[in-house]
Amino acid sequence: MSDLKTLETELLAAVEAAADLSALEEVRVRALGKKGQVSGLMKGLGDMAPEERKSYGQNINGLKERIGEALGERRAGLEAEDMAQRLASEQADISLPVRVGPLAEGRVHPVSQVMDEIAEIFGDMGFSIAEGPDIETDENNFTALNIPPEHPARQEHDTFYFGGQPDGSRALLRTHTSPVQIRTMRKEKPPIRIIAPGRVYRCDSDQTHTPMFHQVEGLVIDEETHLGHLKWVLEEFCKAFFEVDAIKMRFRASHFPFTEPSLEVDIGYAKVGDELRIGQGEEWLEILGCGMVHPNVLANVDLDPNVYQGFAFGVGIDRLAMLKYGMPDLRAFFAADLAWLKHYGFSSLNVPTLSGGLSS
């Protein structure tokens, strides 16, 4: 028995001493190989009495098992050491910069973003979006809107014209989005609720005016809508758009040929440092013109002004964008300067929704 014990001690020591996987393999062959020391012991079994053979055999098997276990453990240990050594040599510089990909590079222009915000708000109030061409007729841009030829209001519009046609007509670039009112009312029957965003053009260029800018027109025609509804819609719009709970607004009488009564609307603001705080403060800023659609306009599109009534408004989109997002210079909107666009533009995934908030 004691020689088995001695062998076991010796072999376990050899397993423990194996410095690497090949040394360990040598130990395994020496112990458990066909010609190994443990296998050698088995050969002596034949000469033994059956009783003795049984107990001896059991002892040898036990020895074999324990050596095998020790070998397995040692192998796992050596393999782990090897891998650790290899990985230690595979150190990367994690501080190297990476390309973050196109989502971080691309931008949506502030005007587009604000148009999406406006559509979101008015869509909720049941307004659909109407459109019309930039190149308009004198009829749609002026006459049908109750601005006959020689009306002084025409001079205030600084209109861009195209060359005269043989029939005496002359196309023009629309000076406001109001012709879309005419197109819509000629095409659809009330009740009508639309907004009409788009480009408009005035022959005017200075610090605060560009010859092209963006407006959104609103039009509601039915048999009951009055000035009180107009006030409500504009107040709700301004609160939603500027994302404030309350907003200081001032409606005051004015005049436009295509609405009557006509109003202009100011919002209160305060200037704190370089920042405009919209909705509070002692200063007023004019943001839009509006009023009840003039009966002459209704008659011009064959709607009976004694039956139908409603309101219209027009807001400068660029101006709304400037106020909300703090952009100082209108002219920069159309300069396509990459630095400006990257700074003031919006990520493509920043889609305005009412549920998620317009600007966040």
Place this chain on the structure above:
Amino acid sequence: MKFTLAWLKDHLETDAPLDEILDTLTMIGLEVEDVADPAASLAGYVVAEVVSAEKHPDADKLQVCRVTTGKEELQVVCGAPNARAGMKGVFAPVGAYVPGIDLTLKKVKIRGVESNGMLCSERELELSDEHTGIIELSDQAKVGVSAADALGLDDPVIDIAITPNRPDCLGVRGVARDLAAAGLGTLKDDTVKAIEGSFESPIGIELRFDADEADACPVFAGRLVRNIKNGPSPDWLQQRLKAIGLRPINALVDITNYISYDRGRPLHVYDADKLSGTVCARLGKKGESFLALDGNEYEVTERMCVIADDAQVLGLGGVMGGEATGCTEATKNVLIESAYFSPLRTAATGRALNILSDARYRFERGVDPAFVLPGLDMASAMVIELCGGEVSEPTLAGAPPEAERVIEFDLSEVARLTGLELGEKRIKQVLGALGFWLSGHGPTFKVAVPPWRPDVGQAVDLVEEVMRIVGVDQVEAKAMSRASGIARPVLTPLQKRVRRGRRTLAGRGLVEAVTWSFIPRNEAKRFAGGGDELELANPISTEMSSMRPSLLPGLVAAVQRNHDRGHRDCALFEIGQAYRGAKPQDQYTAAAGVRAGSAKLEGAGRDWSGAAKPADLYDAKADALSLLAELGLDAKQVQIKRLAPDWYHPGRSGVLQLGPKIVLGTFGELHPATLRAFGVDGSVSAFEIDLDSLPQARRKSTSRGPLVHSDLLPVTRDFAFLLDQAVAAGDVVRAAAGADKALISDVSVFDVFEGQGVAEGKKSLAIEVTLQPRDKTLTDNEIEAVADKVVAEVVKATGGELRG
């Protein structure tokens, strides 16, 4: 329209503070644009009396004065020759800022003599250019009171914007009437007294029009005042005119300007001794011209209303008078004109000659036709008062146009249109205060419109009057009815395309620009545009004259500008309108993008992981195809053809088509000549898609249909073909895919090679073909059979051969 507070109070009895007046003006539609208080800049200045004035011991031209301000006596060194003991002047103490010399006064020594403040000239106070001496106030001026007060400058100047419908408020009286109606005081009585003439004017006045043009000037009244003495007008009148920015000229001219602003009634004065024969109003004749009061010579036309005598054209009716018969200080006899000129013709004349005048401004908006004769009386009275002389009977040609209008007004219109619930009494009171006259019994009244309100002609005009005077703030906000349930989608298919397209392109790293709809004509021409019908007649500059035929010129120009600012790598896009013609249906919505430098999808410029190559046609193609895919087009349906428009590189560009007829757009590298024309160096790849050309998506159910999925592993096989260089890879892919449409699920190109090992004029193209078994594993024989068919189809389609 400018006026001063004191001037307003000539017509309005009120205790209202200035702020309340200003707020009310703005709320009732007379928007206050500016308020200037001249007294503010003279704060601290007082009236002082010179006690003694003695020659400066060391300077010939200076005097040493003792002045008293009532509170203290000070020593002041003064250079003015008119400074003398006993005079009263305007004194600026130490610490005051003197605007005319841009200096804050300090105690100084002038040639050794101490000086404590300054006696000022008009120029030093920026009141005028007068600088020959210091201001001499009248003996009545009280020592120690504020100088602004003594100079009559303690009167705020109010500037309001007048909308084109309110000619009545181009006179101070109209403004006062509105304020009184709004509850800010009482309108003072203004009855103009008729003046008796003492003789008949020898100057004939005639209207010479054909019947159909008689409305050019329906009435012309005149009065001669003889033996007058013209000269500077009195201080009060000069001060009023100066306060509102008008230059006093002489009493006669100043009177007409005063009445123009006080009553909105333009007048004209002629030096009667310079007239010859009868004065008439008529249309101009070809070849006539005259020298106007603004110093310019104007040629008149047959459509303009002129005033002429037997010798010459004297002026343009309602627009501007002439130099030849103008009144000077030497004028002894004056003919005063008060007439009514047609608003339309006056506007057309003024615009044709580009003359802006106070008269034109009023006549083209419509003056009060009933005030022609009272205006003449008022002017005559002022001439007699300021210049003396005797006045003739009025000479009248024609008659004022009928101004009486009566409107049927159902008072419930106020509530219907504004939501304001007002009683009959309140509505009547507001309209009455504005000069309207109501008669009859409710609910529908007859309302007579005062002659000074040409803008009021129907019931809704009265609703507006009531609303603005009662106050827009009295209108209560009322929620609009909403559709029950959840808001429905409202965007049209094109609007959805625009939105989705925009965020697709931005998601591909392109930056959205908004560029001008009008571009230089030569740039438009390079992109098949620049036609006459899209050329503006009055562009703001030649750089903005031609409606863009494409979005690309604007984007390429933007690339060039960004290059100049140091951005070499730049990827821009725009979605917007472009124009094939001037008709509404010629406008289309395009999406276009450009990539310049190495602005590729993965990133631009150099990087340790490998520098980005220049963006090329394949980047543009990828942008275009991913846009189309995102807009619902099956990329496999899109055909790629050659023959893109000539602004592209002829060999490195293509056309995207859907079938033979529908052209979706173009892509490629821009032609070097295009880039040179825009001053861009380097290459630019671009695409442009016509969003209107995409077919309408068929309305599909929201269900996606079942996923056809096999558990069997796909098998891939690689093939390399030797082909003529001109063979299109697309043809190889299509031929291979067609070899067995049921089994082949994908064909990709994984290598294209020309050069060593491949014969001149040839190329090697390698494809990977994926076979997807559907219901059983494929045997080697089955796979071989498909492979053979792939080779056969490709060879048949391209004339190439399988590489060994």
